[in-house]
Amino acid sequence: MAKNKIIIIGGGASGLMAAIVAARRGAKVTLLERKDRVGKKILATGNGRCNMTNVHCTYKCFHGGHHTFIEGILKAFNVTDTMSFFQELGIHPTITASGKVYPRSLQAGSVLDVLRHEVERLKVTVLCDEEVIKIEQNKQFVVYTKQNNKYYGHKIILATGGKSTPDLGSNGTGYELAKAMGHTVIRPIPSLVQLKSDAPFLKQLKGVKITGKASILDERDHILREEYGEILFTDYGVSGPPILQVSRIASDRINNNKNVYLSLDLMSDLSKKELDKALIERLTGMPYKTIQDNFIGFINKRMIPVLLKETGIAPNKKAADISKQERQNLVIWLKGLKLHIHGTHQWNQSQVTAGGVKTTEIDHQTLESNKMPGIYYCGELLDVDGDCGGYNLQWAWSSGYVAAVGASQS
Numbered sequence: 001m002a003k004n005k006i007i008i009i010g011g012g013a014s015g016l017m018a019a020i021v022a023a024r025r026g027a028k029v030t031l032l033e034r035k036d037r038v039g040k041k042i043l044a045t046g047n048g049r050c051n052m053t054n055v056h057c058t059y060k061c062f063h064g065g066h067h068t069f070i071e072g073i074l075k076a077f078n079v080t081d082t083m084s085f086f087q088e089l090g091i092h093p094t095i096t097a098s099g100k101v102y103p104r105s106l107q108a109g110s111v112l113d114v115l116r117h118e119v120e121r122l123k124v125t126v127l128c129d130e131e132v133i134k135i136e137q138n139k140q141f142v143v144y145t146k147q148n149n150k151y152y153g154h155k156i157i158l159a160t161g162g163k164s165t166p167d168l169g170s171n172g173t174g175y176e177l178a179k180a181m182g183h184t185v186i187r188p189i190p191s192l193v194q195l196k197s198d199a200p201f202l203k204q205l206k207g208v209k210i211t212g213k214a215s216i217l218d219e220r221d222h223i224l225r226e227e228y229g230e231i232l233f234t235d236y237g238v239s240g241p242p243i244l245q246v247s248r249i250a251s252d253r254i255n256n257n258k259n260v261y262l263s264l265d266l267m268s269d270l271s272k273k274e275l276d277k278a279l280i281e282r283l284t285g286m287p288y289k290t291i292q293d294n295f296i297g298f299i300n301k302r303m304i305p306v307l308l309k310e311t312g313i314a315p316n317k318k319a320a321d322i323s324k325q326e327r328q329n330l331v332i333w334l335k336g337l338k339l340h341i342h343g344t345h346q347w348n349q350s351q352v353t354a355g356g357v358k359t360t361e362i363d364h365q366t367l368e369s370n371k372m373p374g375i376y377y378c379g380e381l382l383d384v385d386g387d388c389g390g391y392n393l394q395w396a397w398s399s400g401y402v403a404a405v406g407a408s409q410s
Ligand SMILES: Cc1cc2nc3c(=O)[nH]c(=O)nc-3n(C[C@H](O)[C@H](O)[C@H](O)COP(=O)(O)OP(=O)(O)OC[C@H]3O[C@@H](n4cnc5c(N)ncnc54)[C@H](O)[C@@H]3O)c2cc1C
Pocket: 009, 010, 011, 012, 013, 014, 015, 032, 033, 034, 035, 038, 039, 040, 041, 042, 044, 045, 046, 047, 050, 051, 052, 053, 130, 131, 132, 133, 159, 160, 161, 162, 164, 165, 168, 169, 170, 171, 172, 173, 174, 350, 351, 352, 378, 379, 380, 381, 389, 390, 391, 392, 393, 394, 396
C-alpha cells in the first residue's frame, strides 16, 4: 500500500503534536492552517511564557467528557512523556511550587520554535492560509478549503481548537465540520474567563487587587467551587487567577439561565473571630481617629469608602463610637462580599472553550470518530476543558499524540 497520507486540520498545539507523532511513525503528513502561520495561540499562553503542563495533572483537573475517557488519553501520553518529548527537542523545563511547568527560557516562542523545527525536520508539508470548509469521503478523504484548493488523504485529524480567542485562529469552524459528519456538539461556552457583575461600586474599585478566596454560590448559598489567589476588581466585574478558575461553573450556570453569585473573602487569612478581634484592637488602639483613617494600613485605601458606604457607616464617625453591630457588619462584608454575576466576557477574552464534540461518539483508545471512521479528533475541539495551570496544553499534547498514533495505523 502507498504511504499512509494523513491530513491534519489546524496547526495549534494538538495539531503540531499530531503532525510530529504521525510523521515519526512514517506517515506522509500535510498540515492545513487557516492563519498565516501555525501556533499563534501557543505564543499567547502563560502570559507569553507558556505554562506547558503541570506535574499535578490528573483527570480531576478536567471537565466535560467522562473521566475514564479523559484519564485514558492522559495515561497514553502523560506529563512525564510530555516533559521528555520537549526535553528531546531542547526545552529545559522549570517547575514552580504549584507544579506548573514552563520552558526555562520563559518564552512561549521557544516551545513553538522547537515544534516548528521538528515539523520541518520531519518534512511535514505545512500549508498556511488554508481554511478547511468541507470534508468528503470517496476512495480517500477529500478536503476542500475556502481558498478553492483540494487535498486528498487516507486519514484526517481534526485539530481546529474551540472558539476562544478567534483572532489567534480557533473560530469554531471545527464544530461545523464535525456536525456535517454527524457528530453532536455540546454547546460551546467560554471558560477561564472574567466575570461580569452589576455591583454599583465596581468603578470605584477598578484596579484594586486583593489576595483572598473566591467562591461560586448557588441560589441557596451552597459553595459550588472555591479558589484562592489574587482577585482583581475591574469596572465590569472581577478577574484574576481564582476568578478564571471558578468561571467555568459560572459560565455553565449563566448559559442554563441559573442565578450565579460570587462570594469574596477579602480577609481569608483571618477567621471571622480573628478579624473581629483585630478590628477591636484597631478601634480601641486608635479611638480618636475617624473610621476611614483608622482603616488606613489595614485594607486597600480605595476600598475604605466602599466598605463604609456598603455597611452604612459614616466615614467621619470616630472609631470609639463604632457599635458592636457596625463592627460585625464590617466583618461580614470583608469576609463575604457577595456579587451577583450576570455574565462572563466572551470569546475574545476566554482562554478555553467548554463544550465541543461529544466524547461518547469518539473511540476512547484511538480518538477515531464512531460516526465516520478514518477521521480523528483531538485538542480543545473535543468536549474536554481543563482548569487553569497547564492542563489545557497537556490535553492538547496527550490527545494530539493519541490521535496521531491511531491515524498512523494502517
Ligand atoms: C491567552 C491564552 C493563554 C493560555 N495559556 C495557557 C497556558 O499557559 N497553559 C495551558 O495549558 N493552556 C493555556 N491556554 C489554553 C491552550 O492554549 C489551548 O487549550 C490549546 O492551545 C488548545 O490547543 P488546540 O490545538 O486544541 O487548539 P488551538 O491551539 O486553538 O489550535 C487550533 C488551530 O486550528 C486552526 N484552525 C481552526 N479552524 C481551522 C480550519 N477550518 N482550517 C484550518 N485551520 C483551522 C486555528 O487557526 C489554530 O491554529 C491559553 C489560552 C489562551 C487563549
